[in-house]
Amino acid sequence: xxxxxxxxxxxxxxxxxxxxxxxxxxxxxxxxxxxxxxxxxxxxxxxxxxxxxxxxxxxxxxxxxxxxxxxxxxxxxxxxxxxxxxxxxxxxxxxxxxxxxxxxxxxxxxxxxxxxxxxxxxxxxxxxxxxxxxxxxxxxxxxxxxxxxxxxxxxxxxxxxxxxxxxxxxxxxxxxxxxxxxxxxxxxxxxxxxxxxxxxxxxxxxxxxxxxxxxxxxxxxxxxxxxxxxxxxxxxxxxxxxxxxxxxxxxxxxxxxxxxxxxxxxxxxxxxxxxxxxxxxxxxxxxxxxxxxxxxxxxxxxxxxxxxxxxxxxxxxxxxxxxxxxxxxxxxxxxxxxxxxxxxxxxxxxxxxxxxxx
Numbered sequence: 001x002x003x004x005x006x007x008x009x010x011x012x013x014x015x016x017x018x019x020x021x022x023x024x025x026x027x028x029x030x031x032x033x034x035x036x037x038x039x040x041x042x043x044x045x046x047x048x049x050x051x052x053x054x055x056x057x058x059x060x061x062x063x064x065x066x067x068x069x070x071x072x073x074x075x076x077x078x079x080x081x082x083x084x085x086x087x088x089x090x091x092x093x094x095x096x097x098x099x100x101x102x103x104x105x106x107x108x109x110x111x112x113x114x115x116x117x118x119x120x121x122x123x124x125x126x127x128x129x130x131x132x133x134x135x136x137x138x139x140x141x142x143x144x145x146x147x148x149x150x151x152x153x154x155x156x157x158x159x160x161x162x163x164x165x166x167x168x169x170x171x172x173x174x175x176x177x178x179x180x181x182x183x184x185x186x187x188x189x190x191x192x193x194x195x196x197x198x199x200x201x202x203x204x205x206x207x208x209x210x211x212x213x214x215x216x217x218x219x220x221x222x223x224x225x226x227x228x229x230x231x232x233x234x235x236x237x238x239x240x241x242x243x244x245x246x247x248x249x250x251x252x253x254x255x256x257x258x259x260x261x262x263x264x265x266x267x268x269x270x271x272x273x274x275x276x277x278x279x280x281x282x283x284x285x286x287x288x289x290x291x292x293x294x295x296x297x298x299x300x301x302x303x304x305x306x307x308x309x310x311x312x313x314x315x316x317x318x319x320x321x322x323x324x325x326x327x328x329x330x331x332x333x334x335x336x337x338x339x340x341x342x343x344x345x346x347x348x349x350x351x352x353x354x355x356x357x358x
Contacts, residue, residue, distance in 0.1 A: 004089070004094070004098075005101070005102050008076075008080075008099065008102045008103070009102040009103075009105075009106060011076055011079070011080075012072060012073075012076045012102060012103055012106060013106065015072040015075050015076050015079075016068060016069065016072035016106070018072075019067075019068040019071045019072045019075070020061070020064065020065060020068040020072075022068075023064035023065075023067055023068050024057070024060055024061060024064060027060045027063075027064055028053060028060065031053070031056070031060075032053065036049075039052075039137055042137050042138050042139065044136065044137040045136075048132055048136040048137050049137070051132050051136075052129060052132045052133055052137065055125050055126075055128045055129035055132060056125075056129050057125070058117060058121050058122050058125040058126075059122060059125065059126060059129075059245065061117075062114055062117060062118065062122060062279075065110060065114060065282055066281035066282045066284075066285045066313065066316070066317075067285070067309060067310070067313040069107050069110055069282040069285045069286050069289075070285035070286070070288070070289045070309040070312060070313055071306065071309035071310075071313075073103055073107070073285065073286045073289035073290060073293060074289050074292065074293045074308055074309055076103065076293075077103075077289075077290065077293035077294060078293055080099075081293070081294070086099065086294070096294065096356070100290045103286050103290060104283070104286055104287065104290075106286075107282050107283045107285070107286030107287070108283050110282040110283075111279045111280045111281075111282045111283045112279075114279035114282060115248075115275075115276065115279045118247060118248070118275055118279060119247040119248060119249065119275075120247070122245055122247070123245055123246055123247050123250065126245035150163065151163075151165055151172070151236065153229070153231050153235075155229060155230050155231075155260075156230075156260060157179060157180050157181075157182075158177060158178065158179045158180065158229070159177070159178045159180075160175065160176070160177045160178075160229065160231070161175070161176045161177075162174060162175045162176075162195070165236055167236075169196070170196065170197045170233055171194055171195065171196045171197070172194065172195040172196075172202075173193065173194050173195075174193070175190070175191065175192040175193075175194070175195050175204060176189065176190070176191055177189070177190040177191075177192070177204075177227070177229075178190075181213075186212045187211070187212055187213040188209060188210060188211050188212055188213070189209075189210045189212060190204065190207060190208070190209050190210075190225070190227075191207070191208045191210075192204035192205060192206060192207045192208075192225070193205060193206035193207075194206065195227065197232075197233055201226060201227065201228065201229075202226075202227040202229050202231065203224055203225070203226055203227065204224065204225045204226075204227050205223065205224050206223070207221065207222040207223070207224065207225045208220075208221050208222075209221075209222065209225070230257070230260070235257070244271065247275070248272060248275035248276060251268060251271060251272045251275065252272055254268065255268045255269055255272055266327070266328065266329070266330050266334060267328040267329075269327075269334035269335075270324050270327030270328045270334040270337050270338060271324075271328070272334070273327075273334050273335050273337075273338035273339070274324055274338040276338075277338040277339045277341075277342055278320070278338075280342055281316065281317075281320070281342070284316070284342050284345050284346055284349070285312070285313065285316070287346060287349040288312060288345055288346075288348060288349040288352070289308075289309070289312070290349075290353070291349060291352035291353040291356050292308060292312070292352055294356055295352065295356060316341060316345055319341045319344065319345075320341035320342075323337045323338075323340045323341050324337050324338060325337075
């Protein structure tokens with residue numbers, strides 16, 4: 001690594017850290033003022049409130065870091081331009097590509113770290129944040145994490161309905177299970193008073209089995225019956241409320257499970273692909289910010305950098321949100337909807353770079 005590369009990278013990292021801390025602080029202040037009145041109604045301990053916002057930090061950082069990368073890119077190059085350092089580098093025969101390379105590499109590293117955080121850090125921190133909010137602050141108990149009434153589950157050749165789920169005992173009550181042949185013709189109906197989970201499979205208790213395949217209905221009663229169901233305790237959690245904070249692989253497994261059950265997975269597929277595309281917003285912001293900052297020349301300053309970064313950042317996130325919503329509703333294929341904003345803004349960066357006065 002040359003002295004010039006270390007100098008540009010060091011200046012960029014310092015400004016990036018400052019911008020990230022500023023965005024996180026602003027987010028925390030606004031979020032705190034918005035929620036503190038509602039939280040205080042439950043008379044929580046202050047340590048629980050502090051823990052709640054600490055657990056939310058990974059989510060906040062993930063959301064604001066593309067804006068921080070964009071602003072730090074504009075401010076770093078603006079500072080170098082105002083001090084005539086870019087002119088001096090160009091005078092020594094150093095090209096814009098070499099000047100920009102440290103910024104691109106750091107932005108790419110930030111994108112990869114964001115993917116790692118989304119996969120391994122964010123899901124656990126979000127679960128802990130929900131636990132603090134629901135259990136420690138609101139005193140609602142752990143049952144709020146699960147669907148508890150009118151539960152339906154579909155396997156490849158079976159449909160199950162349960163009236164109630166008890167998270168404390170990990171038990172279903174009021175179970176009715178229909179099994180079907182290949183032509184979706186019912187072959188049996190199983191009614192059970194209760195179904196318990198032992199960590200590996202379900203066991204139905206106080207069971208009535210009715211065979212429907214023959215010319216007459218055959219009925220028998222059993223004290224217990226092992227049930228081969230592709231259903232786990234985790235599947236009974238209220239997924240819709242935190243699918244945005246699930247990792248890519250976990251969400252992919254959930255999509256495959258829904259597909260095997262015959263459900264429409266378009267909404268979750270769009271979210272799944274966005275788990276990979278959205279972290280690259282940091283790289284796109286740097287790629288777009290470099291030619292934008294260099295076009296300003298020595299006139300680039302702090303005010304221009306802040307204004308431009310906020311404008312470009314909001315334009316990106318609004319465009320990305322609209323396109324992903326198109327993917328969730330089936331207007332666009334999920335893969336295209338997740339990556340379309342990145343492609344559009346990357347092409348804008350290429351156009352700015354090609355029209356840049358060299």
